Amino acid sequence: MKKTVFFTLCAAVFGISSVTAQNSGLTVAQAATQVSQQVTASPANAAAIVKSAIEAGASAEAVAAIVAAAVEASPENAAAIVASAIEASEASPALVAAIVAAAVEASPANAAVIVASAIQASDASPALVASIVAAAVTAYPDGAAAIANAAVAAAPDSLSQVQAVITELAPNAAAEINAGLSAVVSEAASASNPLNTPGKGDSTPAAGAGGAAGDVTIPVVIAPPEISPVNPPKGN
Numbered sequence: 001m002k003k004t005v006f007f008t009l010c011a012a013v014f015g016i017s018s019v020t021a022q023n024s025g026l027t028v029a030q031a032a033t034q035v036s037q038q039v040t041a042s043p044a045n046a047a048a049i050v051k052s053a054i055e056a057g058a059s060a061e062a063v064a065a066i067v068a069a070a071v072e073a074s075p076e077n078a079a080a081i082v083a084s085a086i087e088a089s090e091a092s093p094a095l096v097a098a099i100v101a102a103a104v105e106a107s108p109a110n111a112a113v114i115v116a117s118a119i120q121a122s123d124a125s126p127a128l129v130a131s132i133v134a135a136a137v138t139a140y141p142d143g144a145a146a147i148a149n150a151a152v153a154a155a156p157d158s159l160s161q162v163q164a165v166i167t168e169l170a171p172n173a174a175a176e177i178n179a180g181l182s183a184v185v186s187e188a189a190s191a192s193n194p195l196n197t198p199g200k201g202d203s204t205p206a207a208g209a210g211g212a213a214g215d216v217t218i219p220v221v222i223a224p225p226e227i228s229p230v231n232p233p234k235g236n
Contacts, residue, residue, distance in 0.1 A: 028062045032069035039073035046070050046077040047084035054088040063089050064102040071106035071114075078103055078110040079117035086121040096122050097135040104139040104147075111136050111143040112150035119154040129158035130165050137169045144170040145177045149184055156185045 026034065035053050039046045050070045054063055063085060070081045082103050086096055096118060103114045115136050119129055129151055136147045144166060151162050163178045170177060 028059070028065045031058060031062050032065040035066045036069040036073045039070045039077075043074040043077060046074040047080040050081050051084045051088040054085060058089070060095055060098070063091075063095065064098045067099050068102040068106045071103045071110075075107035075110055078107050079113045082114050082117045083121035086118060091122065093122075093128050093131055096124075096128065097131045100132050101135040101139045104136045104143075108140040108143060111140050112146040115147050116150045116154045119151060124155060124158075126155070126158040126161045129155045130161040133162050133165045134169060137165065141170065144173060145180065148177055148181055152181050152184050156189070159185050 031053060035049060038049045042049070050066055053066050058066060067081060067085045071078045074081070082099060085091070085099050089095060089099075091099060100114060100118045103118075104111045107114070115132055118124070118132050122128060122132075124132060133147055133151045137144045140147070148162050148166050152159050159181060163174075163181055166177050166181075167174045
């Protein structure tokens with residue numbers, strides 16, 4: 001398997017020199033090939049297959065290779081595969097970034113959903129969101145806008161951190177992308193405001209019986225007719 005962004009990230013962060021999965025006895029390439037074959041045979045079980053392979057004792061490098069192999073075999077399940085890998089490995093921030101890089105390289109078309117899934121699965125802080133975006137954009141520069149949009153949609157409080165990453169990694173398009181990100185966050189804030197949602201946060205009365213919402217039914221009071229006193233007849 002060729003050395004790509006995720007192998008470089010793993011080697012730099014973890015100082016990896018061994019190519020064996022810790023407890024399985026397989027080399028990284030063998031573990032990845034095995035996962036690829038299993039996922040190809042049963043794409044619907046891709047996330048479970050990845051989880052099982054990682055929990056068998058995969059090294060950090062093997063985790064990234066397993067994710068790449070699984071996503072290549074079943075790109076439609078990329079988001080679930082990434083979430084499963086992060087949860088199964090209890091990934092550190094550096095490993096989360098390596099997982100994202102591996103998945104995006106394997107399926108660039110799914111970069112946005114991969115990023116969103118990684119942010120949700122890792123309960124990412126703004127700093128980790130920035131690392132995830134940086135890993136994804138490095139792996140797929142042409143997807144910078146979609147990646148950044150997905151990130152701020154999943155974590156609006158990370159807007160400034162994501163914009164800083166885009167400014168650094170996509171300087172030629174940064175102005176346009178970052179303006180769009182601000183709009184995404186503004187729209188999300190507006191949508192979450194109950195005062196901007198019909199039927200929520202306002203004082204419009206609910207519909208009463210026989211009337212639409214907002215109609216006020218005024219009871220009709222019928223006054224009883226006046227009755228003149230009846231004089232009994234006088235006797236003779």
